[in-house]
Amino acid sequence: MSAHWVKDFLSGKISRRDLVEHAALAGLSITATTRILKAQSAKAPHPPGDYNQTNRSAYEHWRRSEGLQVFTGYSVPDIRHAPLQPWKRMGARGAFIDLVGGEGVNDAYICEIGPGGETNPQRYLFEEIIYVVTGEGESDVWTPGGEPHTIKWKAGAVIGPPLNAWRRHRNLGNEPARLLAISNAPVVIDLFHNTDFVFNNDYVFRDRYNGDADAFGSGPDHFHHKETNPEESEQAGGVNTWDSAYIANARTLGLFKSTERGKANSRIELQLADNTMQAHISEFEVGTYKKAHRHGPGSHVVMLNGRGYTLLWKGTPKYSDATQHVRVDFTEGTIFVPPDGWFHQHFNTSGEPARYLAATWGGDGRWFMRGLGGGGRTHRLGKTSVRKGGNLIEYEDEDPAIAAMFDAELQKSGVNNRMKKA
Numbered sequence: 001m002s003a004h005w006v007k008d009f010l011s012g013k014i015s016r017r018d019l020v021e022h023a024a025l026a027g028l029s030i031t032a033t034t035r036i037l038k039a040q041s042a043k044a045p046h047p048p049g050d051y052n053q054t055n056r057s058a059y060e061h062w063r064r065s066e067g068l069q070v071f072t073g074y075s076v077p078d079i080r081h082a083p084l085q086p087w088k089r090m091g092a093r094g095a096f097i098d099l100v101g102g103e104g105v106n107d108a109y110i111c112e113i114g115p116g117g118e119t120n121p122q123r124y125l126f127e128e129i130i131y132v133v134t135g136e137g138e139s140d141v142w143t144p145g146g147e148p149h150t151i152k153w154k155a156g157a158v159i160g161p162p163l164n165a166w167r168r169h170r171n172l173g174n175e176p177a178r179l180l181a182i183s184n185a186p187v188v189i190d191l192f193h194n195t196d197f198v199f200n201n202d203y204v205f206r207d208r209y210n211g212d213a214d215a216f217g218s219g220p221d222h223f224h225h226k227e228t229n230p231e232e233s234e235q236a237g238g239v240n241t242w243d244s245a246y247i248a249n250a251r252t253l254g255l256f257k258s259t260e261r262g263k264a265n266s267r268i269e270l271q272l273a274d275n276t277m278q279a280h281i282s283e284f285e286v287g288t289y290k291k292a293h294r295h296g297p298g299s300h301v302v303m304l305n306g307r308g309y310t311l312l313w314k315g316t317p318k319y320s321d322a323t324q325h326v327r328v329d330f331t332e333g334t335i336f337v338p339p340d341g342w343f344h345q346h347f348n349t350s351g352e353p354a355r356y357l358a359a360t361w362g363g364d365g366r367w368f369m370r371g372l373g374g375g376g377r378t379h380r381l382g383k384t385s386v387r388k389g390g391n392l393i394e395y396e397d398e399d400p401a402i403a404a405m406f407d408a409e410l411q412k413s414g415v416n417n418r419m420k421k422a
Contacts, residue, residue, distance in 0.1 A: 006036055057104065058193035059186040063096055068109075070096040074312070075328045075336035079180055079302075080133055084112050091120040101337030103297035104186045106277075106360055108335065111169070112178045113137065118170040125164055125198045127275040128183035129359040131250065131302055132157040133333065135177025140168045143204045146211040151246055156304070158247040158279070158357065159216075160272025162209030164201060180335070182300045182359040184277055208274045209245075215273065216246035223254075245273040250357055251304045255283055260383045262290035263395075263419060279359040284348050287418035289406055292317070292345035292393040293383075294338070299360035303334045306354025309409070310336065311402070312344045317386050319343075319399040330354075343393065347406050349413045395419075 056064070063070065068085050076082055076097055087094035090111055097108035113119060113135070136154040143165050151159060161167045171177040189198055209215055222244040240256040247253055247270070255266035264285035270278065281304075284290050292311075301310075309329045313322035322343075328336045338344040348354040384390025387397065403419070410417050 009036065057186070057190045058195075059104070059107075059189040062189055062195050063098075063107075066096070068095050070098050072098055072100075074100050074326050074339075075330075075334060077329075078331065078333040079110055079335055080178065080333040082110060084110060087111070089120065090122070092117065097335065099300075099335075099337040101297055101299070101339040101342075102186070103340055104190070105296075105298035106182060106184055106300060106337075107186050108180060108182045108300055110178060110180055112176050113169060113171040114176055115171055115174050119168055121166050121168045123164050123166045123199070123201075124185075124188075125192075125201055126183050126185040126188040127163055127273075127277045128161060128181040128185075129270075129272060129277055129279050130159040130161070131180045131182075131357060132159075133178040133180050135171060135175055136173040137169060137171045137177045139170070140166075141209075141216075142166050143206070143209065143211060144202065149211070149213050149216060151216050153246075153248075156249040156251040158250045158270070158272070160245040160270075160275055160277075162215070162245065162273040163205045163275060164203060165205075165209055180302065182277075182279075182302075184361060187361075215244070217244050218246060218248050239269055240267075241269040241271050243271045250281055251355065253281060255281060258282075261293070261392075262288065264288045265290055276361060277359060278362055279357060281355065281357050283353050283355040284346065285353050285418065286348060286351060287410060287416050289347040289419070290345060291395060292319075292343045292398060292402075294341055294343045294391045297340035298337065299358050300335060300337050302357045302359075303330045303332055304355045304357055305332050306348055306352055307331045307350035307413075308346065308348045308354050310344055310346050312336075312338055312342050314339070314342050317343065317393050317397065317399075320401050321399075345393075345402065347409065349406075349409045349415055351413075351415055 066087065066089060068087060069083070071082065076099070082095060084093040084095050092114075093112040095110050097110065102108075110133075111119065132153050132155050134155050138153065139151045139159060140148040141151065141161055142148040153159065169177075169179065189195065192198055222242055224241045224243050225238050226241060227238045242253065253268065255268050258265055258267045261267070261282070262284055265282065265288075267280055267282040269280045272279065307330065309327055311319065312326040312328065313319050314324040315322050319325070328334065330336070346354070346356075383392055385392050385394050385397070387394075406419075407417055
């Protein structure tokens with residue numbers, strides 16, 4: 001076989017199919033052809049086609065090429081102290097998080113910037129919600145031809161970079177600054193399966209961000225109250241939303257009472273940069289727990305403070321009858337993702353309110369896939385009792401073992417049970 005065919009194939013000028021056809025016509029042995037294919041596969045982190053069945057998606061190929069550790073399972077106990085590795089593309093240190101409940105819909109990564117350091121400039125066609133875990137610094141955000149807008153941040157801040165806008169993060173403190181980003185990269189990279197298109201695309205989404213500094217505003221005018229249609233929502237009194245790509249401190253942001261999800265529960269919806277991904281912050285008081293509910297995959301729950309546990313179970317609404325149970329004990333920095341369709345219930349056993357940030361697909365009016373609960377169904381059915389065909393278990397319908405377990409845990413912690421008073 002002519003040597004230039006091999007060279008053209010290894011350089012990407014001709015396809016795998018062209019090489020195989022030419023090899024067959026030239027009488028090249030299967031062993032020799034396979035050797036060439038293996039050489040190309042080793043050279044390219046995401047070849048256009050693999051000579052073996054790998055069962056890895058385009059996203060998994062790309063993630064593997066980044067060379068970082070991937071945390072798997074049902075939870076990461078504390079992202080503040082999770083071990084990291086040098087990350088060439090970002091110019092920092094990092095690790096990926098791919099928990100069971102992500103299910104190829106959403107993922108997460110940790111990025112740590114050393115004192116005085118900054119990340120390499122990045123842009124891409126997937127969205128992300130960034131939570132500042134530790135440290136202080138600033139981020140520059142800009143579009144081609146526009147002036148960078150600089151956002152100051154410290155631990156507790158949330159940033160929703162506009163889609164495909166350039167961003168660069170800088171550490172201004174004396175200690176490492178650690179960021180957690182929750183993204184829809186698996187869906188986007190799998191959909192296009194072309195990383196050059198995803199990471200080197202010049203299109204500017206000016207309908208989302210056109211250099212307006214107020215897009216990252218933090219004043220009270222970014223609070224909005226939206227009325228709900230009683231026929232489409234079980235939530236009385238409307239929905240309260242924060243509409244900005246920046247939150248100075250998610251740990252202290254004002255919340256609003258929302259008892260549909262539990263006694264002594266407060267929350268606020270976050271609409272960040274008009275992105276498809278959405279988030280909400282929820283808090284439940286000392287000595288209380290939330291109602292169990294279920295929804296589709298991908299919802300990453302990050303504990304901002306408090307201590308307690310979350311029960312996850314599959315199938316029947318009655319916890320004791322479920323064939324599969326998982327318990328996640330949480331503290332500040334714990335992250336977990338309830339698997340698709342699993343009931344889950346959060347319990348506060350600490351002496352302070354427990355607050356979390358939950359991020360996933362499906363922003364208000366930017367729904368993603370009805371089959372995964374989009375089109376408003378996740379919000380609507382998550383507040384509707386299972387007795388009415390929804391996904392919420394009312395307190396009076398829950399397994400008695402739930403309350404008994406909670407009472408025993410509170411006694412261990414020396415915290416009073418406020419469920420009957422809340």
